[in-house]
């Protein structure tokens with residue numbers, strides 16, 4: 064049976080304009096979630112692309128629009144490093160956003176721990192927070208995602224087993240192309256979200272982006288498998304990544 068996907072593509076001049084657009088989306092999704100369920104569950108993406116968004120949300124007028132005490136913040140993936148390591152996804156969000164706003168309900172993946180144990184601990188935390196029955200997947204209100212030039216998203220990399228995972232919520236993954244361990248939410252979690260919102264910048268991501276946005280082709284790259292069933296799939300990209308892609 065065909066799956067229903069609500070797809071939107073927004074192309075902006077630069078990362079600052081993208082951040083504005085995403086901030087508007089987040090405020091709207093947050094308001095709806097709180098009205099319907101009393102809390103907003105948000106998973107942050109890693110890497111450098113969301114930094115302008117984090118900085119914008121930390122500015123007074125935006126920070127004041129968000130009810131931080133009702134926002135439960137999680138991560139889509141994490142490098143297996145200490146939070147003080149410059150690569151730490153949590154470390155970036157802490158430095159750029161969380162240290163500047165009154166957010167208290169944030170739950171990081173422990174990158175500095177044993178990857179297997181950290182993944183399991185995060186999975187158990189999610190099961191408890193979302194009160195999941197065995198076999199159920201959490202329904203995040205919004206999962207922010209990025210895209211690598213190889214088509215990876217979160218820490219779901221081409222050719223690695225993590226993309227095949229069907230039962231776990233969080234897994235650890237040794238990524239051969241990076242010679243590094245990662246922890247990641249799995250594809251069933253991404254596809255169960257109410258909204259997956261990708262941010263993509265830079266011409267080096269153009270090929271992966273145009274392939275991923277072709278919903279008619281058989282999925283091949285990890286990001287192409289992100290098609291939330293009955294949820295929204297929003298792409299906010301800059302002109303250099305989108306060059307030649309029609310809206």
Ligand SMILES: O=C1O[C@H](COP(=O)(O)O)[C@@H](O)[C@H](O)[C@H]1O
Nearest residue numbers: 108109110111112209210211217
């Ligand atoms: O490995 C990762 O890469 C993607 C993209 O990172 P960026 O630095 O190009 O924005 C990111 O979304 C993912 O969370 C991260 O761990």
